[in-house]
Amino acid sequence: MATVTEHYSSHLAPIYLWMAGGMEAALASGAQDLAAFLPGAGLAVDLGAGFGMHSIPLARGGYRVVAVDLSSTLLAILGDHGIGLPIQTVESNLLDFRAGVAGPAELIVCMGDTLPHLESLDEVERLCEAVARCLSPTGKFVATFRDYSTPARGDRRFIPVRSDSDRILTCFLEEAHDHINVHDIIHERDRTQWNLRVSSYRKLRLPPAAVANALRRQGLMTTLEPGPRGMVQVVGSAR
Numbered sequence: 192m193a194t195v196t197e198h199y200s201s202h203l204a205p206i207y208l209w210m211a212g213g214m215e216a217a218l219a220s221g222a223q224d225l226a227a228f229l230p231g232a233g234l235a236v237d238l239g240a241g242f243g244m245h246s247i248p249l250a251r252g253g254y255r256v257v258a259v260d261l262s263s264t265l266l267a268i269l270g271d272h273g274i275g276l277p278i279q280t281v282e283s284n285l286l287d288f289r290a291g292v293a294g295p296a297e298l299i300v301c302m303g304d305t306l307p308h309l310e311s312l313d314e315v316e317r318l319c320e321a322v323a324r325c326l327s328p329t330g331k332f333v334a335t336f337r338d339y340s341t342p343a344r345g346d347r348r349f350i351p352v353r354s355d356s357d358r359i360l361t362c363f364l365e366e367a368h369d370h371i372n373v374h375d376i377i378h379e380r381d382r383t384q385w386n387l388r389v390s391s392y393r394k395l396r397l398p399p400a401a402v403a404n405a406l407r408r409q410g411l412m413t414t415l416e417p418g419p420r421g422m423v424q425v426v427g428s429a430r
Contacts, residue, residue: 192372192391192392192393193390193391193392194392195261195308195392196261196262197390197392198375198390198391198392199261199262199265200262200264201390202375202377202388202390203375203390204262204264204265205264206358206360206377207241207242207265208242208268209353209358210352210353210360211242211244212353214242214272217242217244218243218244218247218248220244220419220420221243221244221245221247221248221302222248222251222252223419224245224302224335224418224419225245225248225249225252225300225333228252228298228331228333229248229249229252229253230252230253231249231252231253231254231297231298232253232254232297233254233255233296233297233298233327234254234255234256234257234292234294234295234296234297234298234327235249235254235255235256235257235296235297235298235299235300236256236257236259236288236292236296236298236299236300236325237249237256237257237258237259237300237302238259238285238288238299238300238301238305239259239260239285239301239302239303239305239308240258240259240260240265240266240269240280241260241262241265241269241303242265242266242268242269242272243258243268243269243272243273243278244302244303245300245302245303246258246269246273246278247269247272247273247276247278249298249300250273250276250277250278251276254277254297254298255277255279256276256277256278256279257278257279257281257288257291257292257296258278258279258280258281259281259283259285259288259291260280260281260282260283261282261283261284262282263282266280266282279291285301285305285308285309285318286309286314286317286318286321288321288325289321289324289325292325295325295326295327295328295330296325296326296327296330297326297327297329297330297331298330298331298332298333299322299325299326299330299331299332299333300332300333300334301318301332301333301334301335301336302333302334302335303335303336303422304335304336304337304394304422305334305336306318306334306336306395306397306402307336307337307339307371307394307395307396307397308394308395309395309397310395311369311395312395312397312401312405315395315397315401315402315405316405316408319402319405319406319408319409319427320409322406322409322427323406323409323410323411323427323429326411326429327429328429328430329429329430330428330429331426331427331428331429332406332411332425332426332427332428333424333425333426333427334402334424334425335418335419335422335423335424335425336397336399336402336418336422336423337421337422337423338397338398338399338422338423339364339371339394339395339396339397340396340397340398340399342364342366342371342396343364348363348364348365349361349362349363350362350363350364352375356380357379357380358377358378358379358380359377359378360375360376360377361375361376361378362374362375362376363376367393369395369396370393370394370395370396371393371394371395371396372391372392372393373391373392373393373394374389374390374391375389375390375391376388376389377389399415399423399425400415402425403415403425403427406425406427409427410429411427411428411429412427412428412429412430413425413426413427413428414426
């Protein structure tokens with residue numbers, strides 16, 4: 192089984208923008224996700240920024256943005272589409288993000304099921320501590336992720352992600368104690384034949400209450416509510 196970094200580098204990063212329906216559709220969704228926090232000002236940090244689905248709307252909405260991701264491929268796409276915008280890209284894992292951030296942040300976001308890429312609840316606790324230390328006295332932290340505490344059963348474990356005439360992406364979820372094994376199955380047409388590529392990695396089964404409680408232990412006021420595209424959303428406020 193691949194690590195998260197290996198899985199995205201070799202398997203998903205080359206097709207990630209396609210997965211999201213193209214840049215225009217992805218940016219529209221990202222702006223909608225952040226509508227409650229736009230426009231804004233000051234420093235925003237995007238953890239797991241990818242190709243810029245949320246970084247670019249944040250920059251267009253008035254923030255100076257530090258975009259943090261482990262994938263150089265996705266950060267390069269962000270750089271190409273974010274020319275002229277106040278976005279700094281940092282190739283780093285989530286837990287070390289503060290090394291690339293100068294000054295307190297008005298907004299830190301970790302969107303799109305990125306938090307479950309952490310290995311354990313201890314790592315979630317460490318990230319929440321780093322977030323709290325990085326926020327300004329009026330800052331906010333926003334995270335969206337999927338609740339895997341009750342895993343899908345039977346046929347619901349097979350998720351059709353996207354397809355067109357030349358590519359089909361299907362995701363299969365497999366329960367594994369405190370984690371979910373994620374198998375991304377790609378069929379791609381090469382002229383007259385279909386080729387199969389499969390890669391797997393694991394995600395943390397992260398209870399939403401565990402994230403809210405970790406933020407509260409750092410002195411943040413928290414709310415827990417439904418998020419976009421079937422995810423949950425946790426908001427932590429410095430005050």
